[in-house]
Amino acid sequence: MNPDEDHHPVDREYPDTIMRVLDANANRAAEGLRTLEETARFVLNAHALTSRLKTLRHDLATAIQLLPRMQLLRARDTAGDVGTNATTQSEHQRSNVRHIVSAGTGRTQQALRCLEEYGKIVDAEMAKRVEQIRYRCYDVFAELEQVCVLGGDRLSRLQRARVYALIDGGEDETAMVQRIGLLADAGVDIIQLRDRSLDDRTLFERAVAGTAVTGRLGVLWIINDRADIAAASNADGVHVGQEELPVGQVRRIVGSQSIVGLSTHDIHQVREAFASTADYIGCGPVFPGITKQFERFPGCDFLCEVSREISSRADHSETRPAFAIGGIGASNIDQVVRAGFGRVAMSGAIAGADSAEVAREVRTKLETVPIDNPADMVIA
Numbered sequence: 274m275n276p277d278e279d280h281h282p283v284d285r286e287y288p289d290t291i292m293r294v295l296d297a298n299a300n301r302a303a304e305g306l307r308t309l310e311e312t313a314r315f316v317l318n319a320h321a322l323t324s325r326l327k328t329l330r331h332d333l334a335t336a337i338q339l340l341p342r343m344q345l346l347r348a349r350d351t352a353g354d355v356g357t358n359a360t361t362q363s364e365h366q367r368s369n370v371r372h373i374v375s376a377g378t379g380r381t382q383q384a385l386r387c388l389e390e391y392g393k394i395v396d397a398e399m400a401k402r403v404e405q406i407r408y409r410c411y412d413v414f415a416e417l418e419q420v421c422v423l424g425g426d427r428l429s430r431l432q433r434a435r436v437y438a439l440i441d442g443g444e445d446e447t448a449m450v451q452r453i454g455l456l457a458d459a460g461v462d463i464i465q466l467r468d469r470s471l472d473d474r475t476l477f478e479r480a481v482a483g484t485a486v487t488g489r490l491g492v493l494w495i496i497n498d499r500a501d502i503a504a505a506s507n508a509d510g511v512h513v514g515q516e517e518l519p520v521g522q523v524r525r526i527v528g529s530q531s532i533v534g535l536s537t538h539d540i541h542q543v544r545e546a547f548a549s550t551a552d553y554i555g556c557g558p559v560f561p562g563i564t565k566q567f568e569r570f571p572g573c574d575f576l577c578e579v580s581r582e583i584s585s586r587a588d589h590s591e592t593r594p595a596f597a598i599g600g601i602g603a604s605n606i607d608q609v610v611r612a613g614f615g616r617v618a619m620s621g622a623i624a625g626a627d628s629a630e631v632a633r634e635v636r637t638k639l640e641t642v643p644i645d646n647p648a649d650m651v652i653a
């Protein structure tokens with residue numbers, strides 16, 4: 274349908290008062306949905322939610338087309354609207370993203386209800402469609418608010434993270450928990466459980482124990498390779514490699530509130546990762562190390578390429594935090610820093626008795642590199 278044409282069977286003129294309510298609330302609902310969609314897209318990186326909000330916005334536009342558009346426009350009288358000056362103090366105050374979301378969801382729901390009630394006078398089909406949209410909004414909005422609290426908190430901690438430690442499951446659970454405590458005290462921001470020697474049940478139990486202790490210590494807890502175990506143990510996220518389950522499928526298992534990390538070994542993989550729903554990338558291997566053997570080392574040249582790629586993208590919502598990985602420790606951290614990296618992941622270097630000193634020394638060097646904090650968002 275050409276939106277400029279008025280296809281409504283205009284066998285009657287509706288009062289301007291009714292048309293003004295419909296016109297104002299159609300605009301209000303569409304604007305509210307767009308605000309929420311932009312939040313899901315640019316602030317929260319919540320791709321599935323973004324597309325659900327977009328579909329709702331399009332369905333609303335289709336329903337509104339059932340109204341006599343010319344009558345709506347003729348009735349519009351913004352200058353004569355006594356409500357335009359009747360603003361409240363709270364309308365001008367949005368201190369954080371969560372605040373924007375709760376204001377947006379509330380406004381949109383109210384506008385949809387008005388559209389539905391007044392729409393019944395003009396077009397019953399339109400009112401019925403809006404009612405369905407309102408019901409769908411309840412679910413999507415509930416999820417959006419949860420992502421804001423949990424996912425938003427995780428993402429903002431990820432944005433600030435510099436030191437990422439990979440650990441195994443230890444001799445037993447107590448030993449692993451002690452190790453986590455020591456690393457957290459040394460300022461490590463993220464800890465990954467990477468242990469391919471444990472059976473699934475033991476890995477799951479270690480993952481659950483890690484979720485509890487890292488939650489208390491304020492450290493992010495990531496499970497290597499296993500989206501199922503990350504989801505079952507309520508970990509903060511999962512890390513996968515290029516030969517493992519694709520990020521989109523991992524996302525289906527862990528949901529939009531979890532962190533998903535992806536390994537990259539060349540600049541094409543980095544660009545692909547930035548176009549995916551991955552929340553961060555590992556870049557390596559930089560140097561030979563004791564944890565894993567490699568045939569090829571993209572090294573510091575690769576890190577320089579990634580740094581250039583990130584700084585060339587003006588819209589930082591199109592990049593992700595990047596952690597250099599592979600053989601990194603106190604002895605070579607200067608080279609990583611010179612390549613422009615302010616974040617690293619380490620395994621072998623933080624496995625010994627001096628792990629806390631290494632973590633602290635590495636962190637001090639990394640802090641000389643500014644890290645982009647794109648949203649710089651306060652999701653309190």
Ligand SMILES: Cc1ncc(COP(=O)(O)OP(=O)(O)O)c(N)n1
Nearest residue numbers: 497498512513514515536555598618
């Ligand atoms: C932070 C981080 N970066 C890279 C990796 C490596 O993942 P992957 O390529 O899947 O190799 P494995 O660790 O599974 O052997 C990682 N685990 N963490």
Ligand SMILES: Cc1nc(C(=O)O)sc1CCOP(=O)(O)O
Nearest residue numbers: 557558562564599600619620621
């Ligand atoms: C598991 C792993 N993945 C890498 C990659 O480049 O993807 S490097 C690596 C080993 C990390 O341990 P260490 O710090 O002991 O070298």
Ligand SMILES: [Mg+2]
Nearest residue numbers: 498513514517
């Ligand atoms: Mg892997």
